[in-house]
Amino acid sequence: MKELVRVTINGEARELAVAPYRSLLDVLRNEAGLTGTKKGCDVGDCGACTVLLDGDPVNACLVLGVEVKGRRITTIEGLQPAPDRLHPLQENFIKYGGAQCGFCTPGVIMMAKALLDENPDPTEAEIRFGLAGNICRCTGYTKIVEAIQATARQLGGGKRGA
């Protein structure tokens, strides 16, 4: 019953046996052993499972595992440029306090990555719009927005300011 799915995850070619009813989220967490992507609702409401599918942000719980054949997925585990280095978003989430319990954080950071890839110079309103699908219950978003703004500045965008 399981299908063989060849997919590139975080730059690595993977071959996974996937039941046709399994979501990409469950495939990542259970079959691929990548538990950084979190399950907050499993029905597309909370954004904790946001990953990049061919560079675009998706809720992994709303994609079937068998749909990703031949495609490219980036999860939170794939964001570090090197094992001993953090992505500027990760550094800034630490510095500015953009994470507390950390459960929404992987999804928020992946969404922020997608946002900055598309719009390196977002206004605060654009950042807040970009995060509209990501629920954080700890921070009030203030420090998440600050961390993303700081990253935009650091990466050369952020000219439009706060």
Added chain:
Amino acid sequence: MSDLDVIGTSVRRPDMPGKVTGHALYAGDLALPGMLHGKLKRSTIAHAEIKRIDTAKALAFPGVRAVLTHANVPRVLHYGSPHPRSVSVTKDQYILDTKVRYWGEAVAAVAAESEEIAEEALDLIEVEYAALPAVFAVEQALAPDAPLIHDGHPGNLVADPVVVKRGDVDRGFADADLVIEGTYEMGRPTPAYMEPNVCVCQWDADGKLTAWISTQTPFMVRGILAEVLGLPYHKVRVLVDHMGGGFGAKQDLFQTEFLCALLARETRRPVRMEFTRKETFLGGRSRHPGTVWLKQGFRKDGSISARQARVTFNSGAYGSHGPGVTAVGTAALTSLFRCDNVHLEGRCVYTNAPIAGAYRGYGVVQTYYALDIQLDEAAERLGLDPAELKLRNAVREGDLAPSGHPIVGHGLEDCIRRGIEEVGWPTLRHRARAARGPVRRGWGMGCEMHGSSAYPGIKEQGNATVRMNEDGTVQLFTGTTGLGTGAHTALAQVVAEELGVRFEDVSVVHGDTDVAPWDIGAFASHTTYMGGRAAQMAAAQVKRELLERAADELEAAAADLEVRQGVITVRGSDRRLSVREAIGPKKGIPSAHIVASATYRPTKSYSFAAHFVEVQVDTETGQIDVLQVVPVHEIGRVIHPVAAAGQIEGGIQQGIGHTLTEDYVIDPADGRSLNAGFVDYKMPLSMDMPPIRTIMLETAPDPGGPYGAKGVGEDPIIAIGPAIANAVYDAIGVRFRHYPITPEQVLQGLREKHE
């Protein structure tokens, strides 16, 4: 303040790298060899006897390994929330009962090879119910002919009513120039932590249970698992590393923990059980819905001559923290705004509604919502500015706090004064109002105070062990859980400061009941206050021993030594020695390591806040938007400014939700859940959240906490609610005495005002 090296600095939190890279492990991330998946079957009726449960078809389903019902689990009456030493909670639950008391209560559990199989099997379990009359509202449950929900709780009272009396209210009301009374009604917000409840259980061949659980109270969970399953404590090990929020509610057990352990025992395989998001609503804990009837007498000068209140909370089907929440919420009305004559009553009532429990603010959110709004009402009737009226009545140094302790310092007055100055309150109050156009703006302010620690309801203790390694690094052993607030970082800062080593040289060992010192749990805004003080005491002992050892080598008296940032110096000389040299092996011979433990039994301290809020009300749609919040908090010494401010901002987010959009609702006809999900249970998200300008004062440090630190976790959720309601009144002149305040109600209120 500059004499401190680590306290007051936003050091890099050691829990963060794992969180931002996805490598932090939460209980649900665990996969053990041979692990099965458990699921709960939940009732489809709110109140019934279970006449028959047939599990034969489920057991025969391929891949199903075990099915449990009330017929084959231990029948031990237990505390739904494990504080057996306290009067905060009620002993009224079984793992699975022969009766169900709310819609969605678990009646059976399945373990299977996959989650999908377990779910299929749930549908194959046949349950026949004999319906009992159900009551969902407090008035129904208190009616003389109401069905009895729990044996031994006549009148459906969870506990005896709380009565608090000081002075003479009759004389106080006779003294009053103005008497105001009103009833304030609160909805049912839920904590909605991002990580659904989860546990993984495994038994070893020697009969020892290991349970990975997302809980705020691992030692309490150990105790109750041991008690109910009939095990000694050393045969139960509870582990919790990272957890995805709790906000108070994850002090309870949710039936799953017992069932997960029993399924694992029966199958001799590890079992994981994870709630769906829907189940976090159905089987989770909400804040107590309820009413506060409040009557106060005021003299012309604004002083309060009498205060009388009746607090009534809907506990839902089980007691959980009902007694504690009722006691704390009711007693809170003795204070905040000074009054010598008070008569307060609090009741907590069983119904067949979902279970209410502990949630950030613990009863005080509800009662201070009423109290603060009524002060606003009084200010208008007395012709006084509301901030001025609250300032005049603000609790201050030496006043008796709700716990019976004298208040330390003038924290509330400081917060109000600073907020007035910060937002330019007098100018705002007298500004020209837009007389035209559909959108009106208004400003409001609200006040609160909240205790660090659960004293006197619980006589708590904080424990810590500090060990210095032979390279001069330090490990703090603590049993307290990290909910995400940065508590472990704060404790490590305290140890580094006290011991005189660099922050990077301290790490925290936690999350294992087999290893860490006993801990009561992470709740009641007490982790930094109580656990931090215990850590400071243990660190001080280690430091004493360290300096004694260094004294010989430095040829000085220990009393003349000082240690800072890992370097020991002799006062008034240039002789120095690193901590590493002082403790390291001498001539190849290892020196005895230094380890010290401390226990701290706190009483209580209070933190304070005043929140200033601007709202915008669209009079055509009824939509209320919060435009900005200026929270001013007095929390004693601030240990990690970024983490403290983050907690304040997050509390404000939840408080805005409570006040405007969040309400977990059930069908009043059958108790069925109506909005158990994030689409229908509306929380403020990134686009709804206003800018927050957080101000933290350090004007009233408390000698009970480390370096004068006090709690912060619960405070920010309390003052924001009344501040919003008061701002709405300022904007449109309609007074709301309930939450959440919905757009429909705004429109209705405006219509009534113009009639």
